Amino acid sequence: MLGTHLNKHVGLILGFLFFLNCTITISAQEEQQASIPLISYIQSLENRFNIKFSYLNEDLENLTITIPQQTTTLDTILKIIQEKFQIRIEKLDDRYYTMVKDNTVDLCGHVLDNFAENSIPGSTIEILGTNRALITSDDGKFTIDGVPKDASIRIRYLGYLTKNMSVAEFLSLGDCPNILMSPHLEQLNEVIVYQFLTTGIIKENDASISLNTAEFGILPGQIEPDILQTVQALPGIKSIDETVSDINVRGGTNDQNLVLWNGIKMYQSGHFFGLISAFNPYLTDKVTIYKNGTPSAYGDGVSSVIQMETSNTIAEQWKGGAGFNLISGDFYTEVPISNKLGVQFAGRRSTTDFISTPTYNQFFDRAFQDSEISDQNNNAVDDDIVRDEDFYFYDFSGKILYNINDDHQFRLSAIQINNDLKYVETDLTNNATSTSLLKQSNTSVGGQLQSQWTERFSSLLNVYYSRYNLDAENVFGNQSQLLFQNNQVIENAAKLDTEFKLNDRFNWNNGYQYIETGITNATILNQPLFQSEIKGVIRIHAPYTEINYHSSENKFIARIGSRFNFIENIGTFTKLVVEPRLNLNFKLANYLRAEVLGEFKSQTTNQIIDLEQNFLGVEKRRWILSNDGTLPVTQSKQGSVGINYEKNNFYIGVEGFYKSVDGISTRTQGFQNSNQFSGEIGSYEVQGVEFLINKKGNNYSTWLSYAYNKNDYTFDSIVPQTFPNNLDIRHTLTFASTYTFKNLKLGIGINYRTGKPYTQPLDGNEGLDTDFSPARINYKEPNSSRLPEYIRADASAVYSFPLGRRVKANAGLSLLNMTNRRNTLNRYYRVNENDEIETVDNVSLGITPNFSFRIDF
Incomplete structure (x- = not known):
């Protein structure tokens, strides 16, 4: 035990x-495994391996290390220190080393869709707080070196939610991690636009028409996107006399159109007496046309608004172009000076003063020799006159774009338009020579400041100065009688427009516009001595307001507003004109929408038309101001209802309208009868229907448009009081088609319209009253006769091809009036030296070819 x-x-x-x-x-x-200061451990390594380290104390202090076990070699120990503390160690020689704390890191990754894990090429990788960014490769991968460790990374791609993360978070995902992006899901409202006729022409949800010149295709008879020629392809917009400076919208005269360029009102719109648009289409980015339902921000122009805008963004790289046709040559350029500053410039000049081309000859004949004269027995009169001319035109425009910051952008625009003519006419029969000089110019400068104050509130300040001047000097056949005429318009204006987003459904627009317009008309005749100078100034103060609403999925869209014009003609009258505006668009069924439009408008500037001798008998229009006496403020009321259907590139649109315009004068309407100089005040009413059917395919477009207008004057002091308007074109029909084959664009079309009204003399001897000296013509009821119908067929072709990696070129050929039909545009009567009545027919362009060549880069 x-x-x-x-x-x-x-x-x-x-x-x-x-x-x-x-x-x-x-x-x-x-x-042995206890943590010790890193600096102490490094000092022990120096003693152990007989080496020296160079480092900054602040890089290593406060760092501790657990002494590694089973590490017998220096290289292994140094590798552990580098990986653990991100310290870069460099060996200088066998004994000396440097140690630097690395504050950056190299990153790589792969951006994927988190749903199907597909690569997302082109994603943007930004290092916030720096100016460094890149995009992912075609397989969604990226590598970026030297990223600060305390930085944050932003990864973006259109259609996906933006992802933000710190570098530490990124590193925690491992080496070259997969970055999964979540799709940005948003229920979009139905897009309501109708693209018809050719590319670049769109009908917007507010019934306006937009023209995008960069995307413009081709139209019959056009090889360049002439702005004011293009708008005439739209139903309800025509030029009865084939010019761009006399555009008639729903039966109105040209001066009843408000023409804006970068927010500046233009008083001159054409070259070559209206045959060519004065605005360079290659710098113009967008054109918007309102025929009815105009926003309350726009005053003036009782018939329409034509607004042209150049590009409002700074180009990413230098680009431009140049070209020529058989009338003129032009160029344009856009230059980005920095990411905040850019410049645009365009210029054009005619070649008409040193090159005579078939196109120029036809245009000259149309402007100066378009008359066919016959006597009272309908026999042709030999007009034995020799004509000589020295004519040229030019225009240039520019724009400075400056982005103050992300929320404020400033734009400065300027345009200069000039026409110069010396015209000599020799009557071989009487051996008499008349000389005429004409200079016509428009100079305009304007500035715009666009500001985004908050996410919901923004403003646009627009200020401009516009000056129009026309000087004409006529030396008559006796070489001793001199007539000088001048028409000058000076306008200063400022407008502040604000927009406030009340919520996702409502926008509230408010604004104020101030306009001061001064017009001078001067006439000096030396034999007999006569001098006249009429000056006037009108000031308008116009506050306005407007509410915009759109329902879910845009089933109902509304814009309701009003404009209040306080008009003061200095020393003459003051007047308040209230202008309500209405624009409704709503869905009736799938692919079918309706629109209801209405507006009251007014204008205080008009053009008087003296059709005999003023301004050479060619440019016959002079601007004047309303005075509430001989010319009241012109006011209009208009309403329309339309239906639009589009499915599978098949479009049908029909619109009925009624328009009433009051406060017109016989002097502004172009009468050529006994009422020409009477100055009677009256009105006109237009009732009409516009119809368009258009079928488009991948490489073709075919359309048929039709317009019916019943346009009648009412003048209380004329018998009868109601009779057809001078612009009463009852039926207008256009059928056209375009086709694209690879780089070739083709267009062909035919235009038909009934003849315009005119007034005939009484039959027989009653037609001439010889009791007066000179004798006078006795006329039948005004506009009781009509000219023959107008028919014109046009064709065009444009071929595009590359000239280099960045240089593109195109060549175009067009034919106007390819059948050479001699359409009568106007007819009037006059008494010759033998007291006989002569008939004067103004005829249209004959067959007119044109060729163009352009390069763009």
């Missing part, structure tokens, strides 16, 4: 000794 007891004690003693040994061993190990 003693042995057993002893054995137990020996066992306990041995067990105690074993436990004590283990405890001492563990304690020793823990002591």
Whole structure:
């Protein structure tokens, strides 16, 4: 038993000794693995391996290290330090080393869709707080070096939610991790636009028409996107005399159109007496046309608004172009000076003063020799006159774009338009020579400041100065009688427009516009001596307001507003004109929508038309101001209802309208009968229907448009009081088609319209009253006769081809009036020196070819 007891004690003693040994061993190990300052450990390495480290104390202080076990080599220890503390260690020689704390890191990754895990090429990777960014490759991968460790990363791609993360978060995902992006799901409202006729022409949800010149396709007879020629392809917009400076919208005269360029009102719109648009289409980015339902921000223009805008964004890289046709040459350029500053410039000049082309000859004949004269027995009169001319035109425009910051952008625009003519006419029969000089110019400068104050509130400040001047000098056949005439318009204006987003459904627009317009008309005749100078100034203060609403999925869209015009003609009258506006668009069924439009409008500037000798008998229009006496403020009321259907590139649109315009004068309407100079005040009413059917395919477009207008004057003092308007074109029909084959665009079309009204003399001897000196013509009821119908067929072709990696070129050929039909545009009567009535027919362009060549880069 003693042995057993002893054995137990020996066992306990041995067990105690074993436990004590283990405890001492563990304690020793823990002591060996305790964290110590990194600097102390580096100093121990210097002693152990007989080396020296160079480092900054601030890079290593406050860092601790657990002494690594089983690390017998220096290289292994240094590798552990580099990986653990992101310290770059460089060996200078066998004994000396440098240690630098690395504050940057190299990153790589792969951006994927989190739904199907497909690569997302072209994603943007931004290092916030720096100017460094890149996009992912075609397989969605990226690598970026030297990223600060305290930076944040932003990953973006259109259609996906933006992802933000710190570098530490990025590193925690591992080496070259997959970055999963979540799609941005948003229920979009139905897009309500109708693209018809050719590319670049769109009918918007507010019934306006937008023209995008950069995307413009081709129209019959056009090889360049002439802005004011293009708008005439739309139903309800025509030029009865084939010019761009006399556009008639729903039976209105040209001066009843408000023409804006970058927010500046333009008083001159054409070159070559209206045959060519004065606005360079290659710098113009967008054109918007309102025939009805105009926003309350626009005053003036009782018939329409034509708004032209050049590009409002700074180009990413330098681009431009140049070209020529058989009338003129032009160029344009857009230059980004920096990411905040850019410049645009365009210029054009005619070649008409040193090159005579078939196109120029036809245009000249149309402007100066378009008359066919016959006597009272309908026999042709030999007009034995020799004509000589020296004519040229030019225009240039520019724009400075400056982005003050992300929320404020400033734009400065300027345009100059000039026409110069010297015209000599020699009558070989009487051996008499008349000389005429004419200079016509428009100079305009305007500035715009666009500001985004908050996410919901923005403003646009627009200020401009516009000056129009026309000087005409006529030296008559006796070389001693001189007539000088001048028409000058100076306008200063400022407009502040604000927009406040009440919520996702409502926008509230408010604004104020101030316009000061001064017009001078001067006439000087030396034999007999006569001098006249009429000046006037009108000031308009116009606050306006408007509410915009769109329902879910755009089933109902509304714009309701009003404009308040406080009009003051200095020393003559003051007047308040209230102009309510209405624009409704709503869904009737799938693919079928209706629109209801209405507006009251007014204008205080008009053009008087003297059709005999003023301004050479060619440019016959002079701007004048309303005076509430001989010419009141012109006011209009218009309402329309339309239906639009589009499915599978098949469009049908029909719109009926009624328009009433009051406060017109016979002097502004172009009468050529006994009422021409009477100055009677009256009104006109237009009732009409516009119809368009258009079928488009991948490479073709075919359309048929038709317009019916019944346009009647009412003048209380004329018998009869109601009779057809001078612009009463009852039926207008256009059928056209375009086709694209690879780089070739073709267009062909035919235009038909009934003849315009005119007034004939009484039959027989009653037609001439010889009791007066000179004799006068006795007329039948005004506009009781009509000219023959107008028919014209046009064709055009444009071929595009590359000239280099960045240089594109195109060549175009067009034919206007390809059948050479001699359409009569106007007819009037005059008394010759033998007291006989002569008939004067103004005829249209004959067959007119044109060729163009352009390069763009």
